[in-house]
Amino acid sequence: MNGQQRPRVSVLGAGSWGTALAVLASARADTLLWARNPDLAQSIAHDHANPRYLPNTPLPQALNATADFQQAIDHVCNTGRDDSLIILGVPVVGLHSLCHKLAQSLAATPPRGKLSIVWTCKGFQPDSGLLPQQIAQQAFASLPELGLGVLSGPSFALEVAQGLPVALTVATRHDWTAQAAIKALHGSSARIYTSTDIIGVEVGGALKNVMAIACGISDGLKLGTNARAALITRGLAEMQRLGQALGGQAATFAGLTGLGDLVLTATGDLSRNRQVGIALAQGKGLDDILAGGLTAEGVRCARAALALGRQHQINLPITEAVCKVLFDGMAPGRAVTDLLAREAGPE
Ligand SMILES: NC(=O)C1=CN([C@@H]2O[C@H](COP(=O)(O)OP(=O)(O)OC[C@H]3O[C@@H](n4cnc5c(N)ncnc54)[C@H](OP(=O)(O)O)[C@@H]3O)[C@@H](O)[C@H]2O)C=CC1
Numbered sequence: 267m268n269g270q271q272r273p274r275v276s277v278l279g280a281g282s283w284g285t286a287l288a289v290l291a292s293a294r295a296d297t298l299l300w301a302r303n304p305d306l307a308q309s310i311a312h313d314h315a316n317p318r319y320l321p322n323t324p325l326p327q328a329l330n331a332t333a334d335f336q337q338a339i340d341h342v343c344n345t346g347r348d349d350s351l352i353i354l355g356v357p358v359v360g361l362h363s364l365c366h367k368l369a370q371s372l373a374a375t376p377p378r379g380k381l382s383i384v385w386t387c388k389g390f391q392p393d394s395g396l397l398p399q400q401i402a403q404q405a406f407a408s409l410p411e412l413g414l415g416v417l418s419g420p421s422f423a424l425e426v427a428q429g430l431p432v433a434l435t436v437a438t439r440h441d442w443t444a445q446a447a448i449k450a451l452h453g454s455s456a457r458i459y460t461s462t463d464i465i466g467v468e469v470g471g472a473l474k475n476v477m478a479i480a481c482g483i484s485d486g487l488k489l490g491t492n493a494r495a496a497l498i499t500r501g502l503a504e505m506q507r508l509g510q511a512l513g514g515q516a517a518t519f520a521g522l523t524g525l526g527d528l529v530l531t532a533t534g535d536l537s538r539n540r541q542v543g544i545a546l547a548q549g550k551g552l553d554d555i556l557a558g559g560l561t562a563e564g565v566r567c568a569r570a571a572l573a574l575g576r577q578h579q580i581n582l583p584i585t586e587a588v589c590k591v592l593f594d595g596m597a598p599g600r601a602v603t604d605l606l607a608r609e610a611g612p613e
């Protein structure tokens with residue numbers, strides 16, 4: 267691709283996943299990564315390193331970074347092209363404020379061509395139980411010309427930043443948004459699949475983190491691989507029950523963003539949610555585990571998932587057990603005993 271043909275991408279949020287996606291995009295698109303911390307932006311732009319979130323991982327020279335929010339918006343708004351893309355790389359707790367900041371900026375400087383925005387966070391908003399798509403739709407309600415979607419799937423940031431293969435799904439109702447994500451990311455190391463089931467994709471991403479905590483607890487207690495397989499399978503059933511009640515499609519949960527991400531996160535030691543479960547099983551307290559600012563979305567959204575389950579009269583026994591360990595001080599071993607002691611029932 268020459269400079270004329272390359273699409274433009276801005277990634278907002280320079281944590282581990284935002285940075286890894288910016289690395290991926292920089293091979294195919296003119297990519298600008300926005301970090302709210304000026305020192306981090308400087309380090310990415312000049313030293314080609316993100317020592318806080320991806321230590322010991324050299325970043326491509328082609329990847330540029332800034333702490334100037336408006337510069338990141340102008341980068342994709344001034345093109346007059348229809349494949350410009352903004353990727354939101356912040357956790358669910360940061361999504362509301364980032365979307366509103368972005369909406370303000372786009373209202374003041376409207377894009378010259380079609381602009382797509384995809385978010386990458388996995389979870390429910392802790393207090394409201396809102397899915398990311400609901401947060402984004404509210405924030406961008408006055409800008410109906412934008413293409414909105416979610417990018418999700420089994421993907422540890424470190425492996426993506428190292429150029430290892432990955433498959434992701436972009437779920438959107440706009441074909442041109444799917445095409446923008448494909449143009450920016452689909453290539454030799456990344457396969458991008460498309461979907462229109464935004465709710466199914468988002469519920470899979472949210473619930474797999476809770477199940478990864480459960481599997482971490484089980485593995486930390488050394489309950490064996492049979493127990494882990496049971497948790498993954500019954501966790502998938504829980505995910506699908508809640509997801510369908512919220513409007514997701516059954517088939518989505520067997521795909522990359524459901525089963526795929528569940529298997530990765532429940533078994534892969536790079537998972538922070540799994541690490542939380544292991545640490546809980548070792549007797550560590552939640553406050554100590556999260557003290558360094560660890561992003562473990564399953565902790566933040568487990569309660570919201572349980573509340574949604576109750577609201578829709580969906581039984582979520584594994585989620586409930588995880589909540590008891592996380593927030594009610596129940597010993598991990600006791601939570602397992604209680605799960606096993608339930609009445610027998612049809613699968
Ligand atoms: N890491 C991974 O492997 C993957 C993560 N995800 C998902 O991506 C999301 C982000 O996770 P991840 O990158 O890992 O998290 P990290 O903890 O690595 O980074 C979080 C980033 O978000 C920024 N941030 C937080 N709140 C705000 C806000 N209000 N406004 C602007 N920036 C904000 C932080 O900025 P600062 O440094 O200034 O605090 C930081 O750059 C999560 O939902 C996660 O589940 C999805 C797939 C893979």
Ligand SMILES: O=C(CO)COP(=O)(O)O
Pocket residue numbers: 388419420421422423475478527530531536537538539540561562563
């Ligand atoms: O979402 C992820 C992989 O797809 C990352 O998992 P963790 O947030 O548990 O590290």
